[in-house]
Amino acid sequence: RTLRLNEAERQHLYLLAHQRAPEASGDTEHHVPPVITRMLDDFPDNYLCYVLNLHWDVLAYNEKADRYLHFSEAQPGMCNFLYLLFTDPRYQTRFIDWETDAQRLLASFRRDYARTKHDPNIQRMITALCQESAAFDILWNKHEIYQPCNGIREIEFNGRRETYEYASLTFDIDKSNRLLVYTPVTSED
Numbered sequence: 001r002t003l004r005l006n007e008a009e010r011q012h013l014y015l016l017a018h019q020r021a022p023e024a025s026g027d028t029e030h031h032v033p034p035v036i037t038r039m040l041d042d043f044p045d046n047y048l049c050y051v052l053n054l055h056w057d058v059l060a061y062n063e064k065a066d067r068y069l070h071f072s073e074a075q076p077g078m079c080n081f082l083y084l085l086f087t088d089p090r091y092q093t094r095f096i097d098w099e100t101d102a103q104r105l106l107a108s109f110r111r112d113y114a115r116t117k118h119d120p121n122i123q124r125m126i127t128a129l130c131q132e133s134a135a136f137d138i139l140w141n142k143h144e145i146y147q148p149c150n151g152i153r154e155i156e157f158n159g160r161r162e163t164y165e166y167a168s169l170t171f172d173i174d175k176s177n178r179l180l181v182y183t184p185v186t187s188e189d
Contacts, residue, residue, distance in 0.1 A: 030057065030059055031059075032051050032059045032060045032177075036060065036171055036179060037060060039179065040061070040062045040179075041062070043062060043181065045063075045064065046184050047062070047064065047181060047182060048062070048068055048069075048164065048181075048182035049061065049062045049179060049180065049181050049182070050062070050065045050069070050081075050179075050180055051177065051178070052081055052177070052178055053175065053176070053177050054112050054115060054116055054176040054177070055080065055116060055119070055121065055122055055125075056080055056109055057080050057081075058071050058074075058079045058080065058081055058084075065182075068094065068155060068157055069084070069091070069094070070084070070088065070090060080125065081105075082106065082109055082125070082129070083125060083128075083129060085102055085105060086102065086132070086135060086136040087129070087133055093156060094155055094156060094157070095153065095154070095155060095156075096154035096155065096161060099135075101153060102135065102139065103139055103144070103146075104146045106136070106139050106140065106144075107144040108146045108149060110143070110144065110146075111145060112176060113126075115176070126140065149167070149168030149180075150165075150166060150167040150168060151165070151166060152164070152165055152166075152185065153182065155182075163184070164183060164184055164185060165182070165183050165185050166180060166181065166182040166183070167180070167181055169181060
C-alpha cells in the first residue's frame, strides 16, 4: 500500500522478492465494462450468455439467458449462479444432467472460493446454501475441485432438449470476472 502498487505491480514485486506469487486478495467487483455489455448485446440471439464475478454473482446477461435461467426474477442480492442452481427448482429440470452439472459447477466454484473464503458474504452464502439445499450440503462437504470451465451442456426449454457448447472467457484476470457463452450445437457441428 505504501508503494501504491496496482495488482500487477504487486504480483511482480512478490515474484521478484520471493519468486512466488502473492496470496490472492479475493477482491471482486460488481461492475461490467461497457465493452462486455456491448458484446452481450452483439452475440447472436441463439447464444446464451452471462457474466459472473469471483463470487459467481450474475452481473449481466442477455435476453436468452434470462429467459432460460430467470436471472431477473432473483431476489435482490440473490442473483448468484450457484445459489440459483441449488435453490431454484427450475434449474433441476432445465439442466438435463443436473446432478453431474451441479457437482462439476460446485467443484469449479471451489477454485474461486479458495481465493475469497475469508469474505463474510461468501461465508453467509455457503451457510445459507448448506441449510437450504441438502444436495449442496452433501456436495460441498466432498471438497472436490474441477478445473475445466468449458464443455457440453444439455438444457431443456419448452419441452425441447438443446445441446450447447460453453466456454468461460475471463476478461479481468485479477478479479476473475468472466463471460460465459453457450453456443448451440447443431447437427453439422
